[in-house]
Amino acid sequence: MIRLLLVDDQALIRVGFRMVLEAEPDLSVVGEAADGAAAIALAADLEPDVVLMDVRMPNLDGIAATAEIVRHHPGSRVLVLTTFDLDEYAFAAIRAGAGGFLLKDAQRQELVAAVRAVHRGDAVLAPRVTRALLDRLNSQKPLNSQNSADESAAHSPAPTGDPTAVLTEREHDVFVAIAQGLTNSEIAERLFLSESTVKTHVGRVLAKLDARDRIHVVILAHRLGLVDPDAPLAPQ
Known part of the structure; x- marks a missing residue:
């Protein structure tokens, strides 16, 4: 059984993800968090296998939360979910240690497959996002994250x-x-x-x-x- 932690500031999105994921026999949602600070605390308490992490959240965003969880709980892998193809915050989260990057409009089977892939140690990169990431790296443009504490992890x-x-x-x-x-x-x-x-x-x-x-x-x-x-x- 793959144990999941859902992190998103919108309750309806968490409900939707829970319904999709728990319909699978090998997936179980063990906790939910509405911001990065709560995600860090729950990751310590629950030790989930995979954290599905939103990026833009109040109090503490997904970049900082990803860096903390990866640093202190290496057994928990992070799958970043974002609405935007060119979300610079999400790029920084990948560099902070996230194991995957998927758009929220992914199909049901894409989401389920991504969770399983990240759990077994594979990387998951949405093709459109991957192209944008590589274009950004090739042009050597800086990533404009507002979280200076994660600059060392992002570069x-x-x-x-x-x-x-x-x-x-x-x-x-x-x-x-x-x-x-x-x-x-x-x-x-x-x-x-x-x-x-x-x-x-x-x-x-x-x-x-x-x-x-x-x-x-x-x-x-x-x-x-x-x-x-x-x-x-x-x-x-």
Whole structure:
């Protein structure tokens, strides 16, 4: 059973998410919060597997809450939900450690699949949002978050040299596939490998590149110019 914490300042949205998620046999909503401060407190008390995090909330927003939860409760993964494709607050939340980024207008099955993917350690990036994020990174425009306390989490040093030189040829193939937004099953099909073998390669790629998750792999690949920034991203 995947235990979920819903965080949104609009009660009706929380009700809607609860109805959708609890209709699934493997998902259970164990708590709800209306702002970031309450989310942090509930994450400590309930230790949920996945936190569905709104971004724009009163008192304490989702960026600060995400950073705190990821820092103090590494077993809880955060899936950021936002209404806006170009929500700079949400971009900062991803850099603060969120494991996924999904628009609130996602279809029911997209939401359910995203929760399960984040829970098993995969990254989830809504294609439209991913393109906007990569465009922003490629242009090197600053992210205008109002939360100065999270500036250090929102900015990482530019890579020097080619950190992918430590990868084997097969690991490099997997690295590029991750950067293109492919899931483990899609990588397995492309490279003619079993899904368990792909999972092993993904773990080695993350470890060798000192990448926290697949989102960091995507960012690194585009910064190194190893993936065409104008190429269409694989659908999630």
